[in-house]
Amino acid sequence: MIRITYPLLALSLVLFFGSCGSDSTDQNTDLGQDTTEVVDDGQGQEQTYLLPSPLQIAYIFKKSGLKYVSGTTHDPKKEGNYNTTFSQSLNLGIYSSDLAYCVLNKQNNEARNFMNAVKSLSDKLGMSAVFDSESLLKRFDANLGNEDSIMFILSELQSRSDEFFADNNRQMTAAIVFSGAWVESMYIAAKVSGKGKASKLPQQLADQMGILENLLKELKNHESKDSGIAGLIGQLTEVRDIIAGIPGVKEMMESENPADVKIEATDSQLDALVKKLDEVRNSLIKG
């Protein structure tokens, strides 16, 4: 009898100490939920799509020569006009792009206004934690004028937002926010770059096709969850089709050396694209 009791006691102790550790582990795990859980789909395969930050898009446009033109951004005072989660998410993306555009072009006063709009819409979407009780906002104010510091703060804001969306299983909101950001970036590029042979707009927009493709795939994953997403997919598909119709774009998309492919758009193609971007952006900011 004793011979059985000792092993059982040993096993009980081992299991007891093992389980003591797991409680605290589970608490920690709750802080950081995964963004991807592999589920056996019978095929043993899973496909996911990464979306970049609005800051990167603004940075790339700036790097490729996009200048600042006053009045192209959305009005930050209109942030109060959005009353649905869908319109708030879209316009959070729009204001995030405007913020990045202003910061990269040293428009500090405007940047401050857009930061307030971003904060306000984030609060409405339940994302107050991203700003860490005003501390991020204070750091932003204190560093206005110091481009490196502001860039660091904005990338931290992006990183915290990514964590928020992942922790709270709000990938759909992330995709809608990014849709607004992407449309605003393209709208600004279209307004600022202009037409003519010297225009870099065709190259800049063709360069965005990979991102647009990923965005459309990600939105389709969430299409059944919000009635507004189908309309958004339709609008973005129209934009994609116009860009894809520009000579050189399809070749670039299939080329092993995409940087070597020349993209040449006619003025009428650019007009059609600018008109479409205008139309889509206006419908998004209307709310």
Added chain:
Amino acid sequence: MFLLVVLSAGFVFAGFKVIQKAKDICNPIDLKKKCAPSLDPFTYDSAKLSRITWQKKPIKMETEVPLSLFGSYRFVFNTEGMPKKIGINVYNKDKDSKKRDLLFSNADSLETNTTLIFDPKKHTRKIFINYDVPADTLNLKIKGCVYFVLGYK
């Protein structure tokens, strides 16, 4: 008999600990901090934590990463959360393509090397990250995670 049971219990305990350890270090906030030095001098763009449970058959997870022809990029992978090594392979085309080039692989990397850095030299429009998870033939129910961060400049 006593020794056998204690040894068995020890193995069970070790198994629990491996799983617990994987859970502990799958916190994205901690993983982000750990990856930050490796990202420098690139700016954070986006990140993805993939939590992986080994299955009876091999799994292939693919993440499609769009890149700009005007940017430079760094890919940082942290595998501290994986109790056993999985394949991390980066290609220029997706898994359904008949012909694709392998741009980066951890095949020759030691299992103890938990931070992997890849700076793509050639500009491509998209890059495809594949996590190749072997089959769990011994039914060990291994769980873990891989944290990926993209930086740009």
